[in-house]
Amino acid sequence: MGFRHDVTHLGGAWKPSYGLVAIPLALIVAVTVIDIHAPTTVHLGPFLIAAPAITASFAGPGLTGAIGALAVAAQAVIGHLHGGLMTANHQAQIAALVVISVFVTIFRYVRDRRERQLGQVRSVAAAAQQVLLRPLPRRIGPLRIASVYIAAEAEAQIGGDLYAAVSAPGATRLVIGDVRGKGLPAIGEASVLVGAFHGSAYRNLSLPGIAAHLGNAVYWNAAHLADGGPDVNESFVTALVLDIQEDGPFVDMVNCGHPPPLLLRDGQVRSLDVCEPALPLGISGLPESHYTVETFGFEPGDLLLLYTDGVIECRDRSGAFYPLADRAGSWRGSGPQSLVRHLHEDLIRYADGNLGDDAAMIAIAKSS
Known part of the structure; x- marks a missing residue:
């Protein structure tokens, strides 16, 4: 990392x-x-x-x-x-x-x-990071994947950002999220969500079903720790849950208050904004019907970039935010590994080595 x-x-x-x-x-x-x-x-x-x-x-x-x-x-x-x-x-x-x-x-x-x-x-x-954030495989079916995690606290190596991937029927299912807050409470909530995501793999839930399951897990955890106190609704996780179909050129996505992914195609960068974003996970025990699936094209040769708000909220010395879409659009490499490496190094230079928040990025390419 x-x-x-x-x-x-x-x-x-x-x-x-x-x-x-x-x-x-x-x-x-x-x-x-x-x-x-x-x-x-x-x-x-x-x-x-x-x-x-x-x-x-x-x-x-x-x-x-x-x-x-x-x-x-x-x-x-x-x-x-x-x-x-x-x-x-x-x-x-x-x-x-x-x-x-x-x-x-x-x-x-x-x-x-x-x-x-x-x-x-x-x-x-480092051991906790390996347990909480299992390294994403470089290949899952037709997908090539690269990821990076940058903790704001250099000595901690781990924070409240999270990601995970599992196989689903006919698709690869991923989640990327950002827990509100920092420190040990954020790490604890991240571990709850990642554990719930991995534990749901065998249940063959729909995409709204998995979003509801994750939201209920976060909400239950916060309610249990707070003993039903007023701080329950202050604990939440912004997240993307998506299925990348193996046989079709598209991706299904539920956005729970998270920054939209970027799609890189033929040198152009497009933001995949949903029409009906859901509330962040854990705001309350929301039913499956609260979550809406939206579909976007994702063809062989495209690159899909997932990230947390620690990337786009990173500032330089003048206070300007990191222009992720512009920096991704100026990249002239090939493949997800090259893109993640380029953005990682560029982000560190931009922030002069001092990120204000944890940051995670995942780049995904689909083989023809």
Whole structure:
């Protein structure tokens, strides 16, 4: 879903950075040699503190402490050759060097421990993401599919946007949605909806039936958690539920308050707006009759782009919204993977790496 950096620790350090240890070692040698040959009135020993400080920027606490000890030893050598270790000046320098080296080493230890904890959190988030948002297969029957999920919180890796796909009789059924709110409550509601969607696959429900089922699942979950309180109606999910027919050049869709898909055909971009959008899922326990199916053409060679509002509500530094239709129309690649990659990279550049909300995109192409 995004870019990751794998860091290997050995005592908290990144292995390739150990080559940088030559810098603090050279500094210790240079300061020691120059100070020994300088007049006794010149004191360069205080510069030795730079050695452990530099080491802490790229190495772990073990190497940082070792460099600090070496710096203290170098200061002792300088003191021995310049009037003896018992002079007040050299004792003060050694004491200050010991204290600062210990402080820098402890700081590096605490930082490494927090990095390890953060790494564990990222691993848990990645595992949760795999459970909640199962990766969409690249092929389902005649369909080629590409998807991307971009969490607004970089460390979370997962948020309230969702998508899923299952096989239905003669069609591939997909859902894409956006839970109101953020954080753990949004993730919980997303998991409820995705679970209900996967669990309904064997029931062969109609498209309005699946929409009603998902809406009731979200509503029941909110009512159960809120114990019937006034916040029940404030929990909802905007969603698209659609069937892409395998034998016919069309797609059936129920839109529950979600941004309309874009259809790319022959270099032109068309928004698939429905005439009768339904209320978002979970507003209340609505019956199947509330949901209306609308049909659009979807021929071999077309590309269908599904997305959440985190994409079109993303802003640049001037506050302008991301022009998704224009950016998709300017794309000159081929296939869903290329389109999703292009829009993903373009969106990150547009927002300068700082999305205001979670964002998800799915591109679908139909083979002839």
